[in-house]
Amino acid sequence: MRGVLSDRMGAALLMAPLLLFLVLAYAWPFLGVVKWSFTLPTPGLGQYQALLTDDLVQSVFIRTLRIAAIVTVVSVAAAYAITVVWVRGSPAQRLVAEFCILVPFWISVLTRAFGWVALLSNRGLINTWLQSIGFISEPLTLVRNEFGVVVGMTHFLIPFAVFPLASAMRSLDDRVLLAARGLGSSRMRTFWTVFVPMTRSGIIGSALIVFVFSLGFFVTPAILGGGRSVMIAELIYLRIFQSPDWGLGAAISVVLVLFVGALMALLFRYVRPKQLI
Amino acid sequence: MQQPGRAAEIKAIGIGKSFGSFRALDNLSLNIGRGEFLTLLGPSGSGKTTFLMILAGFVQPTEGKLFSDGTDITDRPAEQRAAGMVFQGYALFPHMSVEANIAFPLKVRKKSAADIKKRVGEMIERVGLVGHEKKLPSQLSGGQQQRVALARALVFEPGVLLLDEPFSALDKSLRGQMQAEMKRLHQETGTTFVFVTHDQSEALALSSRVAIFNHGKLLQVGAPDEVYDRPDNRFVAEFLGEINMLPLKGVKPADNGSTGLCEDRAVNMHCKAEKVRGDAILAIRPEHMSIAREAAVGENGIAATATASTYLGAATKLDLTTRQGAKVTVSVPNEVAAAALSKGNSVWLTWPAEKGFLLPDGGQ
Numbered sequence: 001m002r003g004v005l006s007d008r009m010g011a012a013l014l015m016a017p018l019l020l021f022l023v024l025a026y027a028w029p030f031l032g033v034v035k036w037s038f039t040l041p042t043p044g045l046g047q048y049q050a051l052l053t054d055d056l057v058q059s060v061f062i063r064t065l066r067i068a069a070i071v072t073v074v075s076v077a078a079a080y081a082i083t084v085v086w087v088r089g090s091p092a093q094r095l096v097a098e099f100c101i102l103v104p105f106w107i108s109v110l111t112r113a114f115g116w117v118a119l120l121s122n123r124g125l126i127n128t129w130l131q132s133i134g135f136i137s138e139p140l141t142l143v144r145n146e147f148g149v150v151v152g153m154t155h156f157l158i159p160f161a162v163f164p165l166a167s168a169m170r171s172l173d174d175r176v177l178l179a180a181r182g183l184g185s186s187r188m189r190t191f192w193t194v195f196v197p198m199t200r201s202g203i204i205g206s207a208l209i210v211f212v213f214s215l216g217f218f219v220t221p222a223i224l225g226g227g228r229s230v231m232i233a234e235l236i237y238l239r240i241f242q243s244p245d246w247g248l249g250a251a252i253s254v255v256l257v258l259f260v261g262a263l264m265a266l267l268f269r270y271v272r273p274k275q276l277i
Numbered sequence: 278m279q280q281p282g283r284a285a286e287i288k289a290i291g292i293g294k295s296f297g298s299f300r301a302l303d304n305l306s307l308n309i310g311r312g313e314f315l316t317l318l319g320p321s322g323s324g325k326t327t328f329l330m331i332l333a334g335f336v337q338p339t340e341g342k343l344f345s346d347g348t349d350i351t352d353r354p355a356e357q358r359a360a361g362m363v364f365q366g367y368a369l370f371p372h373m374s375v376e377a378n379i380a381f382p383l384k385v386r387k388k389s390a391a392d393i394k395k396r397v398g399e400m401i402e403r404v405g406l407v408g409h410e411k412k413l414p415s416q417l418s419g420g421q422q423q424r425v426a427l428a429r430a431l432v433f434e435p436g437v438l439l440l441d442e443p444f445s446a447l448d449k450s451l452r453g454q455m456q457a458e459m460k461r462l463h464q465e466t467g468t469t470f471v472f473v474t475h476d477q478s479e480a481l482a483l484s485s486r487v488a489i490f491n492h493g494k495l496l497q498v499g500a501p502d503e504v505y506d507r508p509d510n511r512f513v514a515e516f517l518g519e520i521n522m523l524p525l526k527g528v529k530p531a532d533n534g535s536t537g538l539c540e541d542r543a544v545n546m547h548c549k550a551e552k553v554r555g556d557a558i559l560a561i562r563p564e565h566m567s568i569a570r571e572a573a574v575g576e577n578g579i580a581a582t583a584t585a586s587t588y589l590g591a592a593t594k595l596d597l598t599t600r601q602g603a604k605v606t607v608s609v610p611n612e613v614a615a616a617a618l619s620k621g622n623s624v625w626l627t628w629p630a631e632k633g634f635l636l637p638d639g640g641q
Contacts, residue, residue, distance in 0.1 A: 179368035181355045182333055182439075183382035183429065193381075197372045 030257070033250045040247030047251035057235065057252065064232040067146060067221070068214035071153045075210045076203060078154070079161035086162070087169040101159050109156060113223040116152045117143055120224075144226030152224040153217055160213060161206040164271065168202025205271040212260050212267075232256055284312040284469045285345050285360075285436030287332065292341035294327055294493075301327045303493045305341070309437075314463050314470045316480040318516070319490030326441060328490070329473050333439050334358045345436065361430030361438040361468075365445055367422045369414040375401070375425050376410040382433040400428040403465075404458070420451045427462065437469040444479070456483055477517050481505060489513050505562075507548070511636050514560050521566065521605045523559045523579070528635065535635065540601050544577045547631040556638040563594070565632035566607040568617050569625045578627040581605060583617045597626065 037047050051057055086097035104112070119125050120142035127139040142148055176198065180190040196203075218233035225231070230238070232252065239249030287309040294302040302324040309315050317325035330336035331343065334355030343351045350358060361382075370378050379400055383393045401407055404424040414422055423443060430438055440459075444452045460483060463470050474480055480487045481501040488498045489512075497509045508514035511522075525544070528537035534547040539559060546559070572578025581597040593614035597605045605626060609617075617624050 173366070173368065175364045175366060175368040176370060178333075178335055178355070179362065179364055180370070180381070182335070182358075182360065182362040184356050184359060184385045184433070185381070186356055186385075189385065194370055198370075200372070 030253075033253050036246050037250035037254050040250065047247045048255075050248060051251055051255065054248075057248070060230055060232055060235045063146070063229060064215060067149055067153070067229070067231060068211050070150050071157060071214045072207050072211045074150065074154045075157045075161045076165075076207050079158045079165055079206060080203070082158070083162050083165040083169060087166055101162050104155070104159050109219050110223075112156060113152055113220050116148065116155070116224055120148055120151065143224055144228055146225070146229045148224035148226075149221045149229050149231070152220040153214060156217075156220060157210045157213055161210050164205035164209065165199065165202040168199040168205075172198050201271050205267060208263055208267040208270075212263050215256065215260060283434065283436060284467055286311045286347075287437060287469065287471075288344040288347075289328075289332075290342045290344070292328070292331060292338045292343065294324075294331065294336065295339045300493050302331070302338070305495045307488060307495060307498060309469060309471060312467050312469055314460075314472065314483060314485045316484035316487045317471065317473045317490060318475065318477060318480040318487050320475055320516070322492075323490035324493040324495075325473050325475075325488075325490045327493075329439055329441055329471065332437070332471060333360050333362050359433070359435050361433070361435035363423075363426045363430050363438070363440045363443045365442045367414070367426040367443075369422060369425055369429070371414055374411050374413060375406060375417070378414065378425055379428045379432050381429060386433060396432055400432045403462075404428045419447050420455060423447065423455055424458075427459070431462065431466060431468070434466070435468065437471060438466075440470065440472045442473055442475070444474075452479075459483065481517070489516060491516075506632075507634055508560075508636075511558070511560075514634075514636060519563050519606060521561050521563060521603075521607075522636070523561070523599070523603050523605070524601075524638075525557045525559045525635070526555070528554060528557045534630065539577075540579050540599055540603075542579055544579075544633070545630045546633045546635060548634045558636040558638055559633050560636050561628050561633045563606045563608045566605070566626050566628045568595070568607065568609055568613055569627050572625045572627050576627055577630060577633065578625045580623045581626050582623055583614075586614050586618055597624075599626075 038044070040047070082097055082100060085093050086101065087094075089097060107115075117124070121127070121144075122139040122141075124143070126142065127136075130136045131139065142151075172195070177190055177194060180194045181187070185193065216233050217231060218237065221229060221231040222234050222237075225234075233256075236249045236252050236256075239245045239252065243249075289305055289307045289309075292302060292305040293300075305324075305328060317328060319325045327336060331338050334350075334353060334357075338351065341351070342349060345358070370381065373381070376397055379397045380393050383396060388396075401410060404427055406421065406424055406428065409417065409421060414425065417425065426443070443459075444455055447455060456479065459470075459472075472480075472483065484501060486498060487501055487504050489496045489504060491512050497504055497513050499507075504513060505517050508517065514520050523539050525537040525539055528535060530536075530549065531545065534545065535549055536543060536545050537557065537559070538544070544559065569578065579599055581599045583595055583597050585596040587594040587596075588611070589608075592608050593611045595607050595609055595614050595617060597607065599605060607626065
């Protein structure tokens with residue numbers, strides 16, 4: 001490209017297809033959704049008022065936030081442990097960690113959800129095994145509830161939580177850790193008082209990414225929740241394709257997008273985009 | 278703040294370290310005295326930093342033993358050695374204020390809050406950081422960060438302070454200032470200081486003793502004037518500063534030291550011809566040579582022609598070639614240099630017998 005076009009022109013040209021696609025397939029239709037939220041079934045702010053009073057919508061919002069929060073805490077904690085091994089472990093440990101991080105990316109979200117059903121259902125592997133060793137007499141309800149949803153989502157999101165953490169841990173100066181130990185701090189204390197605080201930007205980035213992803217989850221809660229723990233994306237789907245209550249579905253979508261937008265703005269105040277990869 | 282008696286005495290016996298097939302340190306034995314300021318000097322890759330890391334406990338030696346005040350600490354982990362350490366690049370905790378950085382080693386040692394406050398306050402005053410207590414390291418200049426690193430390493434009164442090229446990132450004037458500061462801290466605390474540098478002038482200016490490393494070997498240990506004036510070998514001689522080397526023939530002991538032939542002229546040395554016989558190298562520092570119209574009988578001197586001069590302000594550096602082609606550099610007063618150059622022909626290079634020393638011919 002250099003010599004023919006300026007770098008900036010070149011970059012713009014290379015990005016153009018993606019931008020065009022986003023505008024045509026996402027931004028433009030979304031403007032239509034915004035319009036529905038103000039016009040269906042009758043013009044006005046009626047749907048937004050309904051959002052504030054509808055018990056079902058509110059309970060789904062609260063459940064979504066609760067599940068997203070739990071998933072975020074569990075995913076980031078698990079990802080932190082994996083990332084420590086991946087970034088700072090022995091070569092063999094790194095290889096194992098890398099395998100654990102990358103393999104889930106090759107399996108579709110749908111396959112994984114059904115995989116979890118097979119593991120967690122009443123006659124699934126875990127219950128059968130626990131019963132056969134006599135640990136429990138009645139099967140545990142591990143799926144078609146919030147627990148199942150949290151497990152499935154956490155499993156899906158851990159790899160996404162790993163990358164911002166890895167980026168933060170890689171940029172950490174080893175000498176600072178040596179300095180802490182040289183000053184008399186045990187490995188444990190060094191980890192909690194120096195290592196963890198120094199990876200703070202990674203933790204924030206990781207948590208916000210997982211939280212934002214969690215808010216929009218559809219397939220995993222739909223399958224592992226079994227209709228009993230409906231999250232916001234599934235509610236939008238139900239309102240638009242089954243009720244049909246397009247106006248309300250559209251209003252929920254708009255609120256969700258604004259909320260996610262606000263979180264992303266917060267995210268980029270703390271971390272630069274390249275720290276997330 | 279500290280009794281000199283608390284300074285540690287360190288003994289290293291036969292320390293060796295291999296990284297795979299690379300021999301980083303070989304059979305190093307060294308005593309570091311109580312309250313001494315020892316500098317480990319050498320080019321990069323010479324093993325000096327590896328030895329410092331072994332002293333700190335961050336690197337485990339492949340063989341050998343390490344004693345501190347008579348106790349074997351070879352297998353003791355770094356956090357139990359109580360050595361203060363100042364790293365290259367300071368390695369301050371970026372998320373902690375100046376105060377919290379300095380308090381860290383005291384908190385680790387579970388000192389009372391009042392004690393910590395008092396000692397951190399004293400230390401901040403001692404290194405001249407009053408008014409910066411609440412700042413983060415990133416808000417400080419290089420010199421100030423350096424002071425925080427020193428304060429943090431000294432606040433818990435360690436028996437030994439280890440410093441890994443602490444001034445390499447500072448500009449020249451700040452360097453001089455920090456060197457003076459460190460010398461003062463050494464006197465005030467009485468602690469044993471072990472300091473790594475590749476800068477020979479820094480080593481000579483600061484230390485009570487200098488240990489010179491090359492290729493993983495400890496070549497010579499001694500007081501600055503000792504290693505500078507009487508180096509054991511060619512590497513030490515050259516590493517510590519500019520030096521002229523003249524081939525010498527027929528070296529043999531004499532009444533008052535030794536004697537030999539330099540370009541067919543008899544020269545005398547006060548040093549003894551212990552290790553060398555026959556062919557050797559006569560080494561003389563440029564500042565110990567002078568230029569004369571002629572050399573008196575019995576005086577050391579050889580004939581040479583001036584080829585170039587470099588004006589240095591206080592003096593002039595003069596490059597000369599001897600009759601048999603040896604290159605010599607001398608540092609002389611400006612007017613002497615001008616005279617030597619203008620004549621364009623032969624001058625005499627002379628030096629006192631006590632300033633020349635013998636090195637084995639060739640190689641080491």
